[in-house]
Amino acid sequence: MSSAIRRVTRALLFVAGVTALLAVAAPASAHGILSVVYADLSSGGPGVVHTQLQVEYDLFVVSAADAAKDDPLYRAGMDAFDAGDAEQQVAVLQAHRPAVSSYVTERFRIDAAGQECAPTLADDITMTQQDGVPYAVLGLDYACPPSENGHEVFSSLFPDAEGYVTDTKTILTYSLDLHEGSTVLDAEHPSFTTAQTPLERFWEFFRLGAEHLLTGIDHILFLLALIVGSRRLREVVIAATTFTLAHSVTFILAATGVVAAPPELVEPTIALSIAVVGAWYLWRLWRGGKVDQDLSHAHGFLRLDRAGWLRVGVVFLFGLVHGLGFASALGIDEPWSWTLLWSLLVFNVGIEAVQIGLIVVAFPLLVLLRRHYPRIGMWASGLLAVVVTVAGLVWFVQRVLGIE
Template sequence: MTLLRRLVLWLLVLSGWAGAHEITFSHVDVRLDQGNTQFTVQLPIKALLHEQPSPLPAGTTAPLLRNAPLSTEVQTAFTALVTARLRLTAGAQAVPLTVTAAEPAGEDVKLTLTAPALHGNVNLEANLFPEDTLHKVFVNVYRGEALVGQYALDRQNAALTLTAPPQPLWAVITTFVRQGVHHIFIGVDHILFVLALILLGGGLRAQVKIITAFTFAHSITLALATLNIVVLPSRLVESVIALSIVVVGVHDLWQLRRAQPAAQGRDLRVVFAFGFGLIHGFGFASVLADLDLPRQALAWSLAAFNVGVEFGQLCVVLAAPVLLALRRYAPAQVTQGVLGAAAGAVVLIGGFWLCERALSVPL
C-alpha cells in the first residue's frame, strides 16, 4: 500500500510540473532583398513575463504589452533584448541590426528590424530566451516573395546558415517530422491518454482499432484547424483533453472492477479514441498555428508534422507488450493491483489538469 501511495504522489508531482511549464514560441521572418535585409520578430508575452530576471522595466504587465503605443522605456528594453540575442554575421564581420518599430501583436510583441544587403553565406543566431529549455524559435527565410527556408531553433541548436539556394523539400519534411515527434514526447497529456487507452490490453485487432480510430480522428481536426476551417478556443481544447484522460481512466477502473476483458462486448475505448481524438487534433494543431506557416509550405509541413506525431505515438504504443506480459505472467491479484493503481493515477492526474485548465485565468 505504501508503494502505491508513493507512485501516486510521484505522478501528481510530475503532473504539476508539466502543467506549470508552458511551451512558448517566437517567430522570425527574414526577407533578403537586393537593397536591404528586413526582419520581423514576434516575441510571446508569456515568455517575456516568465523570464527571470526580467529583461523589461519593473512593473511591466501583460495588459501594458498588449496596448499600443508601447512606452519609450519598454521599446528601449526590447531594442536591447533583440539586438543582444539576435545576431547576424557575414564572414567574420558582425552585421548591425536596427530596430525600426516595436508594437503589440495580440499575445506577442512584434519588432521590425533592418540590416544592410547581404551576400554569400550568412550566419544567424537566434537564442531569444536562453534560459528556457523548451522555447522554440521558428524562422522563415524569404528572397523577394519566395519562401526559401524554414527552420526550428532552440537553446541547443540556436544558429543557422542562410545560403542562396532554396531549402530542399526533404529538409522541410525532416524539420516538421522532428517537431511532430518532439511534441508527442513533451506532450504528457497526449501520452497519458494513449496509455490509458491501451491500459486494459486486449488482442492485436482491438489495439489496432483503438490506435487507428485515434489517428484518423486527430488527423481530421489537425488539418481542419491548421487550414483555419474550424477553430476552437485554446482553453476549451486543453480542458477537454484533460477531461478525456479522466473519462478513459474512470472507464479503465470500472472495467477492472468488473474483472472482465476490455474487448468483451462493445469496446468503448474505440469510441473514446475517435471522439476525444478529434479534440486532441486541435491540441496538435495549436503547435502548427503558433508557427504561422506560410501558405507555400503548409501542405508539406502539415503532412510531415502529422507523420512525426504518429512516430511518437507508435513509441508510446510499444508499452502494450509490457502490459500483455504483466497479464500473462504475473498473478491475477498483482496484475489487478498494478493496473488499478495506474488507472487511479490517470484519473487523479487528468482531474488535476482539468481543474487547472478550466479554472485558470489567462495573463
C-alpha cells in the same frame, strides 16, 4: 465480488491516493511554461534581410528591463500591460527604443559569409495579439555581406535570468536565398541556415513531432490508457488509428488557421480525456473482473461489441481535442501554403512514429503478462490505469483553476 477482486481494489485505492499526492505536487501543464516568438524573414533588397518579430509584450518588457522593478521601462511597460491599452504599450516601447533594440539584436542574430549582419530597428512599432495575448511587432533590417551559402539565423530570445518561462520556441518562416519554408528554433536547436536541403527540413519537423510526443506526458498517458484498455491487438490498432485520424484532422485545420479553440478549453479537456479513458478500463474491471483474461480471437478484424465501438467514438472525440493541443504546442500561425502543409504533415509523421513505437513495445509486454502471469498482468494493468486516471483528474482540476 470475490476476495481476490476486493484485495486488488484496496491496493488500487491505496496507489490512487499516493499518486494523487504526487500529481498535486507536479506542474499543472505537462508541457511546462513556454513562450512563442514569431519571426518572418524576407529579402529587403540587395544585401538586406527584412525581419518581422512578434514577441509577448509583458515578457519582453520584463526581460528588456532585466526584471528590475525600479526600471522606468518595467514600471511603464507593466502599467500599459495592466491597462490593456495598445497605444500606450507602443508609446512605452518607442520611449525606450535603445533598451528594446539592444535586447532584441543581442538575442536574434543573422550571419552571412561567416560575418554578423548589422541590424537596424525600424521606426514603426505596432501591437497585435496571439491567442488573446498582447504581442509587440518589431521590424528590423539586417545589412549583410554577399553570401553564396545563404544566411544563418540564431535566436536566444527568452528565457532569461528572470525565469518566467522554461523555454521559447521561435517559429521561423522565410522566403530568402531562393528558398522558402518554416522551422522552429529553441534552446537545444537555436540556429538555422536557409541553405538547408529538403531532407534536412524534413528531419527538422520530424524531430519536432517526435520530441513533442516524447516530452508530452499527458499525450503518452492517453496512449497508455488506450493500450491498457485493449484486450486484443485489433482493439489497440483500431483505437490508435482512430486517435491518429482524429488528431490529424484538427491538427492540420488548427495549424493552418481554419479552426481555433482557446487553450483554457483545450488543455483541461485533454486532461479529462486521460482520466476518462483510464477510468473506462477500471470500470470494466470492476464490472467483469475477467477482462484481462479475455484474449480470444473473434472473426473479422473490425468486429467489436457495442462497448468497444462506444469506446472508439469516445477516443475519436478526444482525439480531435488532442489535435488542437498539438497545433497549439507547435505555435504556427501563418497563412496557408504548400510548404506549411508539408511541414505540418512531417511534424505529424514524427508524432505517429513515436506513437507506433510505444504501442509496439508496451502492448506485447502487457499481452505476455496477461497470458503467462494473469495475476501480475491484472495488477500491472490496474495500477497503470489508476495512475493514468488520477493524474488526468489532478491535471484537469489544476488547469481549470489555472494552477501552475
